[in-house]
Amino acid sequence: MTNACVDVSPTEMIYMTYDGNFEMRCDAKILHTQAVEVEGDAADSDAQTVHVYLDRTVLHAQGGGQPTDIGTMKIETGASTVAVQVEKVTMDRSTGVALHRGKVMQSTAEAEDGVHASIDDVKVGDKVHVEVDADNRQILSECHTAGHVVDSAMARCGSVLPPSKAYHFLDGPYVEYKGKIPAEERNALLAKLKVAFQELVEEDICTKIAVLSKSDAEAVCNRVAENYFNMEDFDDDNVRIVTVAGWPCPCGGTHVRSTGNLKERKWGVTGLKCKKGVVRVKYGKDC
Ligand SMILES: [Zn+2]
Incomplete structure (x- = not known):
């Protein structure tokens, strides 16, 4: 049905x-x-x-x-x-x-x-x-918001790659990007990502949600990297733009008010994998 x-x-x-x-x-x-x-x-x-x-x-x-x-x-x-x-x-x-x-x-x-x-x-x-179910919503919002913080941490580390997939389920969340990281640079990037993620949590940055026209959304989201998002992928005239840890992107999920809300459950980056032109950054709680 x-x-x-x-x-x-x-x-x-x-x-x-x-x-x-x-x-x-x-x-x-x-x-x-x-x-x-x-x-x-x-x-x-x-x-x-x-x-x-x-x-x-x-x-x-x-x-x-x-x-x-x-x-x-x-x-x-x-x-x-x-x-x-x-x-x-x-x-x-x-x-x-x-x-x-x-x-x-x-x-x-x-x-x-x-x-x-x-x-x-x-x-x-x-x-x-x-x-x-508020307790369930809280942890799912934290998990989803932490995925955005990974995006912002990637940018802070100078690795701005177009996002291709996100998995914000509690059994092993990750964010994927299109691109390659040279093998000899992966360990260093992972170490930098872990630090950048924790910095962003410590900075306690407020989440913002705005509904923008496609052209405004384009200007906001693709300011940092050209064609980071393709706004033509969206059917509606207006796009909901969520800014987490200072990093705006189109999103339809639920979020916590501030990156500081990720502190209690100790969210953080846990791994980095590169395969067939896809970079997967794994994250989780209890880090
Ligand atoms: Zn979101």
Whole structure:
């Protein structure tokens, strides 16, 4: 099942603005719901899997190398409240519609009474209270922000290479660039990157988020290196530019307020690999 078969308006992704990036809850309205069969769900399981479409959400949709947010939705149906544990949010980039996949939760009292909250009770327009799992969001935002700090550290070390891929999952995050580093220079660059990353954390540099026209975004992001980003890759007229550790780039993820927020969990650069014209800088926490 894809989002494409559901004809609803684009979802307002609250975290795209600077203030919205730090909102952990919001009220929204139901646009559409679907009960879905998921392989692996026991037939007699109480936990019904559902797809929920809202007019707005605080939950980050998986993408741009950053994992999905998880959280909860409490849907007021009038007669009852249906609670949904959200497991994954995905975004259909062609329509701008976010899909929340989750499981309907049963309260203990309801289960004992034989009463089941049902997604069938939910109507279009019902009010929904959406809440992010804040602890999970915090560590994912730190992980993602640390990836930006790697970009800035690369620039500080004089290695401005075009970024090609980012992986901000907790099981081994890294950032990749197109280019080559001579074998004899790699150890020295890794040592310099580790130092530059920690300097940027110590400098406690504030994160900025702005939505700019493509030409302004071009001027801001490609000032340091020509064609570092190709703005033609973006469909919309405006591009969200996030500046972390003084280094601006187009980004759709969630971030912490300042590089100083990466200190507590000791984020840092952990490795450097070069292969087939790709430079991979690995990073992590507990450095
Ligand atoms: Zn970002």
